Amino acid sequence: MRMMTRLEEARSLDPVSDRLQAAVQAVARPRLLRDLLHGTWLGHSLHPVLVQLPVGSFVSAAVLDLLPGRRRAATTLIAVGTAAVAPAVAAGLLDWSQLTRDRRRVGLVHAGANAVATGLYAASLFARLRGRTARGKALGFAGLSVAGLGAYLGGHLSYALSAGVNQAAPEIARIPQEWTPVGSLASLPDGSPAVRTVADVSVLVYRRGDRVSALIERCGHETGPLGKGEVTGSGADACVVCPWHGSVFRLADGAVVHGPAASDQPVLRARVRDGMVELCRP
Template identity: 60%
Template sequence: MRQLLTKLEQASGLDRTGDRLQETVRSVLRPRGLRDLLHGVWLGHPLHPALVQLPVGAWLSAAVLDLLPGNRRSATVLVAVGTAGALPAALSGANDWAELTTEQRRVGLVHAIANGIGTTLFVGSLAARLAGRHRAGRTLGFLGLAAAGGGAYLGGHLAYKQGAQVNQAAPDLHRMSEGWRPVIDVASLPHEKLVSRTVDDVALVVYRDGDDVSVLLDRCPHQSGPLSEGDLVRVDGHACVVCPWHGSTFQLDDGAVVHGPAGTDQQVLPTRVVDGVLETRLP
């Protein structure tokens, strides 16, 4: 299985289809507000993993009921609920997929195909059940669950092996030692400019706005872009930094994500000033 997944990651033959599909997804989901909604910006957490719980849970529950007598109606309702929930889950997944790296998109494409097959089988299962052909409905449901299970396996590979939509900055917190650490002399810190500093080999970005100073992890949680090289903008009165790689936008005072593709906030570190020196520590 590991060898197959490695070959899938390296399957450049998928790129022609993937590149065209990426352009289509970006064209269809063009409004930024819609993209942010589907990325989970409003939630502070990627939306796709939350939405997939509905179809997977409903379909799995329907399969359990199909193994027990006297549950045809309940199983049919669960298949219908799961099938309806597959659409928003697919939209959010496609939105995230369009912002992944090439190797991630290859696995994600097959992940989507497997889930598409599973959903189609469940549509057929629902139609068969409503027509009174419950044996055929159960068979199609079990096949659909198998396909969706394969898709879920690939989704786990995307997240846990390839790091898709996982907060890329979070591991930096484990590399900093405990206690307060010096960062920079406050007197040398310019106003309303991004300054890059390193503490325990962890890259940080420092921003001063009057007497307020913020220290954030420098690596963008989406794909590790250097925020210290990003642009400064103001959104709803808040000073924000725009990642130079993919455009994720974060408030500098509290790290809140304003625009995706990042779906999580950026980590802000506590600060204090001792003898004119700005210090920071782990949260």
């Protein structure tokens, strides 16, 4: 863990990290491509889904390498795994490019380890195709070892540093299940969002005539302040654009319209009683 802390603080990685970040964001400009790779259509990040194919193929090939007479099957799996790396890298790089600097440092080494592992697997495949099975197996096991380091760093990014998780989910759990008044309906602007607080949680409240919807104000992507975001569209289709990385959420129901967020923004139940707006946890 001390090594992980030192890695998170390794400013020497920043020049490379910043240049790579700029390159990734310059290449992945089309919004459709970004939404596809971020997993906005899926409901969570696409990268961990895509890594299943190379990881599963490489681990299975290692098992077959320990058994007699499985040379061709192991070679096929390594070819499949090596070919499946590219889409996983594309999705991972795009997610990585939106992270804070400390997490990008860890992500950079995670990507570097996986690049080395992929190189070892490509060399393993080349050796196997040339009939050098023993050399191919050795390179494969070396690749698996380095990929294990990459997987550890990826796990640290997700589970210790909360990269790629829905940052708004803990907020909705803090909202009381009892109805809580947040002010009169008349005090809310019609057609533009307002920010209120419920149990110390910042909530975005949106009024359309007599109808009110409410969502967690901290963006689920990286906790950006949606209350400071620009509103686009009107009525039921009005959306708020996160000021940090441009995720777009529909105000009526919190649905994510564009990433990098991959999850809907959590919504609260809302009602109007005697002219007062009340909110509670769904």
